[in-house]
Amino acid sequence: MTIATDARLDRLVLGTRVRVGQPAHNDVTDWLYEEANFLEQGDFEEWLLLLDDDVRYTAPVRRTRLRHEGSEFDPVMKHYEDTLDTLKQRVRRLRTRYAFAEDPPSRTRRLVTNIRVHETAAPGELAASSSLLVLRNRLDDPTSHLISALREDVFVRHPDGLKLRRRTILLDSATLPTHNLAIFL
Amino acid sequence: MTTDRAILGKDVVLSDGVLLSELIDQARHEVSMRVLSDPEIYRLEMQRLFARTWIMVGHETEIPNPGDFVTRYIGEDGVIVVRTKDGGIEILLNACSHRGMQLCRTEVGTTAQFKCPYHGWVFNREGQFLGAPFEKEMYVDGLDRPSLGLRKARVETLGGVIFGNFDQEAPPLREFFGDFTWYLECILCRTDDGLEVLGAPQRAMVNANWKGPGEQGSVDGYHTLGLHRSMFEIGMFGSLENSETAGMISVDVSANGGGLRCIDLSVLFQTKQGTGATTTEERLAQMPPFGLTPDMVPQLYNNLTEGQVEVISSYPPAVGQAFCTFEFLLIPAALPDGSVGPFLTLHTWVPRGPEWFEMYTWVLVEKGAPPELKELGRMAALQNLGSSGQIEQDDGEAWPSQTKAAKGYIAQQGTYKYPAQRGHTPPDGWPGPGEVRYGFTSDDGQWQWWQRYFRFMLGEE
Numbered sequence: 173m174t175i176a177t178d179a180r181l182d183r184l185v186l187g188t189r190v191r192v193g194q195p196a197h198n199d200v201t202d203w204l205y206e207e208a209n210f211l212e213q214g215d216f217e218e219w220l221l222l223l224d225d226d227v228r229y230t231a232p233v234r235r236t237r238l239r240h241e242g243s244e245f246d247p248v249m250k251h252y253e254d255t256l257d258t259l260k261q262r263v264r265r266l267r268t269r270y271a272f273a274e275d276p277p278s279r280t281r282r283l284v285t286n287i288r289v290h291e292t293a294a295p296g297e298l299a300a301s302s303s304l305l306v307l308r309n310r311l312d313d314p315t316s317h318l319i320s321a322l323r324e325d326v327f328v329r330h331p332d333g334l335k336l337r338r339r340t341i342l343l344d345s346a347t348l349p350t351h352n353l354a355i356f357l
Numbered sequence: 358m359t360t361d362r363a364i365l366g367k368d369v370v371l372s373d374g375v376l377l378s379e380l381i382d383q384a385r386h387e388v389s390m391r392v393l394s395d396p397e398i399y400r401l402e403m404q405r406l407f408a409r410t411w412i413m414v415g416h417e418t419e420i421p422n423p424g425d426f427v428t429r430y431i432g433e434d435g436v437i438v439v440r441t442k443d444g445g446i447e448i449l450l451n452a453c454s455h456r457g458m459q460l461c462r463t464e465v466g467t468t469a470q471f472k473c474p475y476h477g478w479v480f481n482r483e484g485q486f487l488g489a490p491f492e493k494e495m496y497v498d499g500l501d502r503p504s505l506g507l508r509k510a511r512v513e514t515l516g517g518v519i520f521g522n523f524d525q526e527a528p529p530l531r532e533f534f535g536d537f538t539w540y541l542e543c544i545l546c547r548t549d550d551g552l553e554v555l556g557a558p559q560r561a562m563v564n565a566n567w568k569g570p571g572e573q574g575s576v577d578g579y580h581t582l583g584l585h586r587s588m589f590e591i592g593m594f595g596s597l598e599n600s601e602t603a604g605m606i607s608v609d610v611s612a613n614g615g616g617l618r619c620i621d622l623s624v625l626f627q628t629k630q631g632t633g634a635t636t637t638e639e640r641l642a643q644m645p646p647f648g649l650t651p652d653m654v655p656q657l658y659n660n661l662t663e664g665q666v667e668v669i670s671s672y673p674p675a676v677g678q679a680f681c682t683f684e685f686l687l688i689p690a691a692l693p694d695g696s697v698g699p700f701l702t703l704h705t706w707v708p709r710g711p712e713w714f715e716m717y718t719w720v721l722v723e724k725g726a727p728p729e730l731k732e733l734g735r736m737a738a739l740q741n742l743g744s745s746g747q748i749e750q751d752d753g754e755a756w757p758s759q760t761k762a763a764k765g766y767i768a769q770q771g772t773y774k775y776p777a778q779r780g781h782t783p784p785d786g787w788p789g790p791g792e793v794r795y796g797f798t799s800d801d802g803q804w805q806w807w808q809r810y811f812r813f814m815l816g817e818e
Contacts, residue, residue: 231745235464235557248735249556249720251744257693258740261591265747270586273750313564346464347715348561352753353745 184299184326187291197289200300200327203334208282211356216263219356220256224328224335229254231321231341231357245342251353252341259356273354279309280355281316296329297337304341306357308350317350319343321357362526364405365816371397381811386800387772388807393763394566398814399711406681406813407432409524411533413683413705414438414448416554416719417517424467424482430707430715431510431521437461437471438519441482448521449484450508460507465557471507484509516545517552518683518703534679535613536790543665543674544687544701547646548656552701553724555735558717559743561753566763567682567706567714568810569756572773574678574704575616575806578607578798579777584751593691593747605798608672608784612791614809616802617677619668620688621795626671637663640670647673647689647699648723648734656725664788672784677802680809682706690737698737699730712760716753718743775800775807 190196203222210219223229231252232245254262265271286303301324307316326338341357369377377398380389392398414429415438426439428451435451437460451459453473460471460480470487471480477490486505489495510521513530515538520530531538545552573580581594581604588594594604608619622644626634634640641654646669649656657666668674678684684704689697700720707715720738722731741748762768777800783793794801812818 233557233559237463237466241463241466246556249559250739251559253736253739258736261593261693261740262747265587265591268587268590270590271751272584272587273754346560348559348744351561351563351565351716351757352750354750354753 184292186299187293190289190291190298192287196291196298197287199334200289200298200325201287203327203336204284204287204300204302207336208284212280212282214277216266216356220260220263222334222336223256223259224330224337225256227254227256227259227336228338229259229341230339231343231353234343234346236346244346251343251348252357271354273352276311278355281307281309283307292326294328298327298329298334300325300327304357306355308355319345319348319350319357323357367816369401369815371395377401378811378815381807382772385772386775386778386804388775389769390763390771390773391769393568393773394711394760395769396711399566399708401814402708403432405816406810407434407708409522409527409813410681411513411520411522411527411530413518413703414521415519415558416552416703416721417446417514417519418552418554418724419465419557420446422467424469426461426468426482427465428461428463431523432708434523435459436510436521438521439468439482446512446514446519447483448510448512448519449480450510452507453478454480454486454505454507455489478505480507515541518545520683533613534615537610537612537615537617537679539665539790540610540612540615540617540674540677541679541685542661543669544685546660547669548649548653548723548725549659550724552721553731555720555722555731558719561716561718561744562709563714563716563753563756564712565714565756565760566711567708569759570684570704570706570714570716570752571678571682571810572803572806573752573756574682574684574706575611575614575680575802576609576618576677577803578605578609578618579800580755581605581798584755585748587751588748593741606796607798608787609794609798609802610674610677610789610791611802611805614680614806615678616806617674617685618798619672620675622671622673637667637670641666646670647675647687648701648726648730650726650730653723653725668787668789678806680806681813686742688741690741692733692737692740696733698733698735700734700738702738702742716744775804777801778804 207222230250233249234244237244266274283305284302289298289300292299304321304323306319309316322342324340327334328337380392412431415427419427420440423440423442426437428437437449437451439447441447451461453460455478458473458475460473479487481487484507486502510523513520607621610617626640634643645651645654675688676686682705686702689699691697703719705717709715722734779794779799781792784795787793
């Protein structure tokens with residue numbers, strides 16, 4: 173393959189583990205809860221303010237493989253491959269009155285757990301993984317789509333708090349259980 | 358055992374006494390909404406359509422080396438698409454001939470042979486039965502070995518795209534696509550090195566019948582300004598000030614149930630503001646085809662006819678579908694930084710019951726293109742098409758909505774309407790085959806998709 177990508181292949185070198193209850197762990201947890209709230213409420217502009225200018229937001233395609241065959245995540249093909257510019261454009265589209273995929277909007281509930289935080293080699297940078305369960309309920313369908321993933325995030329410290337520099341969304345599904353990803357994960 | 362020939366030439370009496378043939382109104386160009394997701398009709402589709410037509414299952418570059426395989430679907434039948442020792446491709450039914458467990462439960466891999474996890478029967482990459490554990494002790498009377506091979510589909514490729522057909526008596530692929538083949542070549546067969554798939558396909562379950570995207574694909578130009586209006590609003594589809602840039606004027610082609618739209622570049626070249634390019638060579642020099650660099654342009658002549666190159670230079674075939682579920686989109690798309698990413702996206706719609714289908718999305722680029730152009734294409738494709746694509750997100754809202762509405766008893770007495778019929782009105786000197794229309798988009802292509810759908814369903818083809 174000729175395409176340079178990141179996925180989880182170029183993993184960070186993790187430094188000291190930041191334990192639950194330590195200030196940096198609290199900062200990350202608080203950030204993730206704030207984010208979940210903004211996305212549940214549809215406050216996308218507020219959400220964008222949580223992102224670093226160089227944010228890379230990706231969700232690799234997953235393929236079922238045998239254990240010994242290595243990573244299930246495709247290094248090239250993604251569901252999401254976004255920068256701050258493209259995420260802003262997605263939000264701009266959602267704000268037109270013609271973004272039918274999310275208007276009327278899905279009702280999403282975002283359960284964020286199992287938050288693990290590490291320092292990295294770069295000062296002020298934190299790596300965090302968290303489990304995400306999104307219940308996506310749409311229109312009058314009584315059944316919610318269940319979207320679950322492990323998220324691997326990298327945060328950098330700005331004067332006004334943590335910002336997300338990298339997010340890799342490692343979906344648990346090889347086949348998406350929902351018709352599209354018109355929502356952010 | 359081959360496909361049941363007894364269905365040929367036979368109408369179907371549905372359980373309430375209605376004839377299947379009554380569900381299309383030839384004079385009014387209407388199709389009953391009952392057809393969309395009726396479970397009885399769905400079962401007939403498996404027999405009369407998916408077991409008898411050429412279905413796209415992947416691209417050659419997904420399985421470059423002997424033993425490489427991917428698992429896919431033809432209708433609801435799981436299949437293994439495998440590269441054989443001699444470099445050929447086989448499509449094997451993914452069900453052990455012994456007790457029917459899936460031989461492959463993974464989506465991708467490399468193997469010398471297929472061994473069933475259940476009892477251990479083994480098959481080679483050509484689908485032949487190789488042996489069973491304790492064969493002498495277990496089968497004291499011996500096994501009828503030749504009969505135990507895996508059921509195989511016929512395999513053909515076009516531009517590296519792999520198609521399978523379980524009907525051993527069906528016409529060859531190019532004959533099945535007929536005049537539409539000429540245009541598929543304009544999309545898939547442009548360069549010496551051919552296309553290259555970028556990784557694995559996206560897969561997503563959509564709560565809609567497969568015919569939602571099926572009839573849309575062949576090809577609904579009219580919905581662009583409605584369903585995709587948000588893309589105009591944010592400036593990604595050009596301005597809304599005149600209908601040319603709003604994408605409603607095009608050369609639409611229909612043939613053999615396939616339909617496609619060709620982008621009209623005449624505005625660019627021929628108007629007062631245009632560049633004045635009058636020959637094919639001048640046009641190609643000023644604007645190389647989507648996804649090709651200027652130095653790749655001469656390759657067009659190695660692979661295509663002069664007529665095909667002429668069409669690519671002035672009305673590039675862009676978006677459409679070959680009957681019945683193979684969709685392609687060869688378009689350039691702008692990224693927020695102003696760069697333009699050209700890409701080819703392929704889809705197939707896999708039926709998953711009357712009210713569900715699975716959407717597969719591949720992104721491809723020309724293998725000979727430079728890495729930067731491939732990366733631009735990949736980025737632009739993921740912004741616009743597939744699971745998170747800003748264009749196709751909204752299609753994913755329309756198809757479930759159609760299926761939901763079609764469940765109503767009263768709704769099923771209604772029809773889908775295709776009265777905008779324009780026939781054959783090509784630009785002067787159009788070199789390509791098929792029925793061709795220049796001007797405002799129309800319903801012809803989708804109507805012809807339904808025509809061929811009913812020919813298969815009524816056993817007339």
